[in-house]
């Protein structure tokens with residue numbers, strides 16, 4: 622089956638009270654790991670690529686790997702999503718490259734660092750929605766800013782500063798109405814990367830109440846949680862056991878994500894946990910077998926380690942068992958749907 626519009630996965634998740642993990646990829650092994658996990662758990666799939674990933678893979682490698690994934694897994698609906706598009710041009714090029722969903726992250730200016738004004742965010746998001754919906758492609762937008770930084774994208778806010786840039790539930794309805802985005806990324810105190818919280822997060826720093834309030838005001842809004850890696854201690858321990866040096870750190874507990882899913886979270890972004898799994902597995906092989914030099918000797922365990930993390934997330938988020946249940950709609954059908962709804 623061809624790559625599907627992300628919107629149909631989010632709609633099915635909302636109708637059936639579950640969330641869908643969106644996993645970042647840069648190469649073949651990561652795409653394979655996600656597909657192994659999806660097959661094992663019968664899950665619909667969102668694969669996402671950052672600007673950095675697109676440049677690392679020269680775009681075209683990624684495109685053909687995604688086509689391979691869908692050809693090899695004809696019964697699994699797969700959406701291909703641009704993560705953190707920094708400008709309409711980035712999103713347009715993604716659509717032209719065959720992505721079936723894009724994120725216009727207008728919460729930051731085009732430099733990907735400076736928190737943007739409301740007017741700028743609305744303007745660029747509207748521009749992308751117009752272009753993408755005319756082609757049946759889904760659009761995710763963001764209101765409020767996350768902490769941290771990745772891919773040169775991120776205001777670099779500390780855990781404390783991020784609290785001043787949370788999504789304001791009183792503004793969210795207006796933003797979604799003005800932009801007509803399909804999904805809204807919300808800032809609730811998380812950040813990208815491994816160092817989110819210095820201790821196990823409480824409701825004071827991980828503001829799940831913001832999600833509950835947005836859901837109360839807008840029960841039909843599909844929310845997206847970024848920075849949602851759980852940073853399991855077991856994965857950090859493996860890295861450190863085999864020569865790594867990662868300090869103690871805490872991520873987003875799975876139980877909080879599950880609470881979010883009860884309140885309208887439909888897409889959960891996970892990259893760091895998979896990076897940790899891959900790095901730990903590679904370190905382990907190279908440390909136990911210092912003579913190893915065939916990349917397959919460490920890439921196979923790395924792929925397996927990532928697939929285990931992804932499968933566990935698919936089960937925890939509730940998407941497992943749903944691959945065959947999603948009602949298919951093509952980009953053409955979504956195009957007509959958007960046309961009819963304006």
Ligand code: G3H
Nearest residue numbers: 645671673674771772892
């Ligand atoms: O956006 C968050 C992901 O972790 C992507 O990271 O920009 O380093 O590829 P990246």
Ligand code: 13P
Nearest residue numbers: 814848849850890892893
């Ligand atoms: P993590 O760094 O927590 O995995 O977040 C990834 C993300 O939000 C990608 O957009």
Ligand code: ZN
Nearest residue numbers: 813847848890
């Ligand atoms: Zn993100």
